[in-house]
Amino acid sequence: MAAIGLISIDNYDDLIEKKDDKQVSYLNSLITTLISDWASENHVFYKRINSERFLFVAKYSDIERMKEEKFQFLTRVRQVAEKNDLALTISMGISYGEESFEEIGEVAQNNLDIALVRGGDQVVLKEAKEEAKPQFFGGNTDGTPKRTRVRSRAMSTALRKIFAENQRIFIMGHRYPDMDALGSAFGVAYMAMMSDKECYIILNPKEITADIQRALEELKKYPELERFVITGEEAVNLSNEESVLVMVDYHKPSMSISQAVYDEFDKIAVIDHHRRGDEFPDKPLLTYIESSASSASELVAELIQYRASRRSQVPKFITTSLLAGIYVDTKNFTVRTTGRTFDIAGYLKNQGADTSLVQYMLSTDLDSYLMISELVSRSQHFREDIVIAAADEDRVYDSVTVAKAADTLLSINGIHAAFVITKQPGDLIGISARSTGKVNVQTLMEALGGGGHFTNAATQIKNSSIGDVENQLRAELTKNEQ
Structure with a gap:
């Protein structure tokens, strides 16, 4: 059985940006030597197709052997890179099967795209069958920022074109939305307003x-914006053939506020900052997933920046909500920030964002504080630098309280990963996972049906108990150590 693969040097442009010709030549020689040695060891035929991409063909039996070794080549590349003081990582997309080479190659290309969207430094392997599930290997380092202003501007233009071709714009975040989901939703609504389109933001009053x-409550001061908010049932009734759904701050259909709304739409756009998983909309009109971004609010605010004229004044509620979304996902600008994050925050502040209102929106009341304290008090060490807090089986917690408890545990000196397990509304058992970067909580949560970021992830499990879920988590942590 044949296998086709593509290799990408994740951050090649950044690596050569400030190097002279001699250094670039050495880097290219190093990369070629690494891949040539790997190909010889594994009986692989390869060809360099451009400065940062390689194509290879192999027997599936050889791929299977590499799979059993968890594609140790990724680790070897990182180790050599560290010795040479280089931020060098690679990604692979591999497919195999009895299908035509054209079909296998297309799946391999898609797998590589997924690997890059997820942050790079990993392998995505998937059989060339529609029903096959991808397998992920690696991803043991946080993603290198790859977002460029050119790409952001292109996405802004593409979204503007989609809006121009449709009459009604519906915007939906994930269940139990946080301020990042709400802020980015209102940001997209503002872009729809700039295109003179009807826009609606879908919320579930029960979540x-x-x-x-x-x-x-603050939104009530802005009746011209409050009218955008509708329920899922209203959205289904209002949608027509000239409608498009924009998914913000999530990309898994099963996490939609309303599954009925998602099922209603053939035309979908996705704006998200979480690492892409297996579950994904089929053939979306636009996919803007940047795992290097701090938040969906950062992405949307940047899109607004490219759309708005210098004289445009974004409504205060929208700029404040976008800034609150960035605050939430960066833990007050302490994690997952880049220079772009601060640039966007400055833009929002100049547009009238109210930081005192942000603090009010994100404040914790006494009852929530006591619940957080209770969860923290139930924590136990899995190992010296990893803690697990399992709540009482009879008490239901909202996702915000659980996330804050996980953040609190992670702030304790010496803790590099924290997991909080609670019962959540809808008869679900949820895990909120946080990491300083030494543990990849995303892959752990993916193994349990969830996803997220390298340092910030979660999952929800149906028809289970807190005890059973804790055992599953401990088993995955143990497996991860091996």
Whole structure:
């Protein structure tokens, strides 16, 4: 059985940016030597197709052997890179099967795209069958930022074109939305307003957390914006053939606020900052997933920046909500920030974002504080630098409280990963996972049906108990150590 693969040097342009010709030549020689040695060891035929891409063909039996070794080549590349003081990582997309080479090659290309969207430094392997599930290997380093202003501007233009071709724009975040989901939703709504289109933001009144409730109370001061908010049932009734759905801050259909709304739309756009997983909309009109971004709010605010004229004044509620979304996902600008994050925050502040209102929206009331303290008190060490807090089986917690408890545990000196397990609304058992970067919580949560970021992830499990879920988590942590 044949296998086709593509190799990408994740950050080649950044590596050569400030190097002279001699250094670039040495780097290319190093990369070629690494890949040539790997190909010889594994009986692989390869060809360099451009400065940062390689194509290879192999027997599936050889790929299977590499799979059993968890593609140790990724580790070897990192080790050699560290010795040479280089931020060098690679990604692979591999496919195999009895299908035509054309079909196998297309799946391999798609697998590589997924690997890059997920942050690079990993292998995505998937059989060339529609029903096959991808397998992920590596991803043991946080992603290198690859977002460029050119790409952001292109995405802004593409979204503008999609809006121009449709009459009604529907915007939906994930269940139990946080301020990042709400802020990015209102940001997209503002872009729809700039295109003179009808726009609607879908919320479920039964799935509103405390911070979103405070934001909605503030929204009442802006009746021209409040009218955008509708329920899933209303969205289904309002949609027509000239409607498009924009998914913000998530990309897994099963996490939609309303599954009925998602099923209603053939035309879908995705704007997200979480690492892409297996579950994904079929043939979206636009996919803007940047795992190097701090938040969906950062991505949307940047899109607005490219759309708005210098004289444009974004409504205060929208700029404040976008800034609150960035605050939430960066833990007050302490994690997952880049220079772009601060640039966007400065832009929002100049546009009238109210930081005191942000603090109010994100504040914690006494009851929530006591619940957080209780969860923290139930934590136990899995090992010296990893803690697990399992709540009482009879108490239901909202996702915001659980996330804050995980953040609190991670702030303790010497803790590099924290997991909080609670019962959540809808008869679900949820895990909120946080990491300083020494543990990849995303792959752990993916193994349990969830996903997220390298340092910030979660999952929800149906028809289970806190005890069973804790055992599953401990088993995955043990497997991860091997």
